[in-house]
Amino acid sequence: MRSETKTIRCNSCEKEFSARVILQIDCAKAADRSIDLSEGEPFLFTCPHCGAKMHLNHFLLWVDEQHTVALCNLADEGELSAVEEALSALVSFGKAASIRRRYLSSPAQLWEKISIFEAGLDDRTVEIVKLYMAEEVRRAYPQKTLTDVLFVCKEGLFGFLFRCPDGDLTVEISKEKLDAVSAQFAFSEPSPQRVDAAWALQFLTGGKSC
Numbered sequence: 001m002r003s004e005t006k007t008i009r010c011n012s013c014e015k016e017f018s019a020r021v022i023l024q025i026d027c028a029k030a031a032d033r034s035i036d037l038s039e040g041e042p043f044l045f046t047c048p049h050c051g052a053k054m055h056l057n058h059f060l061l062w063v064d065e066q067h068t069v070a071l072c073n074l075a076d077e078g079e080l081s082a083v084e085e086a087l088s089a090l091v092s093f094g095k096a097a098s099i100r101r102r103y104l105s106s107p108a109q110l111w112e113k114i115s116i117f118e119a120g121l122d123d124r125t126v127e128i129v130k131l132y133m134a135e136e137v138r139r140a141y142p143q144k145t146l147t148d149v150l151f152v153c154k155e156g157l158f159g160f161l162f163r164c165p166d167g168d169l170t171v172e173i174s175k176e177k178l179d180a181v182s183a184q185f186a187f188s189e190p191s192p193q194r195v196d197a198a199w200a201l202q203f204l205t206g207g208k209s210c
């Protein structure tokens with residue numbers, strides 16, 4: 001784990017305080033694995049002056065050697081150089097051609113990617129299935145407004161969480177179905193560094209082969 005003490009301004013009382021900000025998590029280390037990403041623990045801060053709890057997005061590099069993944073959560077594009085610096089410090093892993101690097105911009109996206117790669121899935125498959133399923137949900141529930149769709153893995157079961165202002169929906173999906181889609185597309189390597197809904201749409205409409 002790599003962290004830094006930073007000054008944070010409370011968004012409630014507006015006073016400043018110092019807090020330890022986690023910048024890098026290494027899955028191979030037991031202490032790092034105890035950090036709860038599902039609840040966005042590294043992004044949650046408590047103001048010592050007024051007790052307010054707040055979520056703040058910040059740079060966080062997640063390194064998973066076992067699944068050959070480097071997930072880079074960026075609060076702004078200016079942090080791209082910090083990724084290069086951090087990865088080059090990881091001598092053997094940082095230079096491996098097999099690393100799948102992904103750029104993300106929120107704790108929710110980071111947790112989603114962790115869930116996908118830990119389940120041994122290809123996130124390109126997940127994004128394509130997500131598009132199709134979002135279309136099905138829109139047809140089945142025309143009165144609902146989808147604000148976000150996230151892959152979720154709970155007790156070994158896969159599904160998609162459809163975020164809606166008037167109540168979320170969860171739809172299960174089997175590993176067999178995901179594997180069948182993966183086999184159908186036979187993605188080539190290396191994979192792109194941003195795999196999201198925009199990538200899936202471009203891929204499916206023939207904008208670019210990946």
Ligand SMILES: [Zn+2]
Pocket residue numbers: 010011012013014015047048049050051052
């Ligand atoms: Zn405060």
